[in-house]
């Protein structure tokens with residue numbers, strides 16, 4: 001009843017008030033809890049940013065140390081959970097495996113479901129710590145599974161990113177030596193992905209959580225939303241597109257033309273954004289980081305040159321100028337992932353690792369402010385009332 005406004009894709013509808021992330025798409029501004037993304041990417045660490053997003057302030061040294069320590073002591077995953085991996089086909093996409101295992105956390109920690117977030121504060125903190133600690137383990141194992149390799153246990157002497165790299169790349173016969181340049185690059189990428197206000201996956205987490213579903217189920221739903229090629233799946237598609245351009249002889253103009261042709265079904269992946277209409281501040285930082293990392297690792301990747309040429313060609317093309325289409329966060333991130341040895345089918349998983357604190361913060365805010373269950377309305381355009389016809393009379 002009453003007046004329903006229609007806004008498919010929620011292009012102009014605010015679904016919530018939020019105090020977590022500020023985003024000004026016209027001016028390319030992104031701040032977590034008021035702190036500019038540029039300063040956080042330069043000076044902070046991923047776990048500190050996670051604390052900031054979730055608890056709302058920069059932790060004092062003792063608080064941060066405690067948070068990091070707790071994350072380190074919960075990196076192990078229950079052996080029974082490990083057995084679930086045996087049931088997946090070897091070449092299962094790691095995103096499908098990740099989502100299934102995050103859902104199963106609710107089965108292993110049933111108290112996390114139906115938690116009274118006001119009365120059981122300590123258990124809530126533990127629930128949060130557990131998923132931050134275990135997601136890298138589950139993610140690395142989903143990759144190892146896709147390779148048919150034995151799984152590596154976490155090594156808690158290592159920091160968050162180094163531990164992940166160890167679980168990803170150590171072989172029984174050849175332990176992986178973590179390069180600090182690689183660990184720092186990864187940490188920076190995770191910071192840049194940590195939150196992005198009411199995007200598709202965060203809105204999904206809030207919507208699922210609004211039924212008072214548990215944190216783990218809500219986040220699993222967020223992982224599924226992120227998987228799509230129009231959202232987090234774009235980073236995998238960018239590198240595949242750059243490779244395709246490279247293999248076809250490196251003629252970027254031809255691909256720019258194809259992207260302009262609506263009948264081609266092809267879009268420049270890593271270009272355009274619902275909110276940023278001038279530039280994506282994360283893309284600026286990542287472009288520079290890609291240069292730095294490749295230089296530090298002494299890698300010469302022709303795909304980076306193609307990406308730069310493609311960016312240049314698109315930014316000077318009237319079609320892209322008119323529609324205010326710029327490189328987004330995914331455009332250069334894949335080049336860094338590739339340089340540090342992350343396989344392509346893990347790119348979206350990396351995005352999920354980064355976005356986790358944002359999802360947690362969004363879920364918590366939605367519950368704390370006691371938002372009602374999310375329940376959009378519709379404008380019905382189907383048949384009017386008609387009588388049922390028995391099957392032999394149709």
Ligand code: CMC
Nearest residue numbers: 230231232234259267268269270271272273274323328329
């Ligand atoms: N290549 C070619 N044309 C494009 C592109 C592109 N990448 N993106 C948008 N357009 C055109 C689109 O065809 C439309 O043209 P017209 O006005 O003539 O119909 C116009 O630009 C506006 O596009 P839209 O699809 O209405 O915009 P949207 O806000 O619904 O979509 C988007 C935003 C990010 C889904 C879209 O730009 C896109 O599909 N980009 C490629 C995929 C991608 O890189 N996604 C990652 C987004 S950033 C990370 C994340 O949030 O996950």
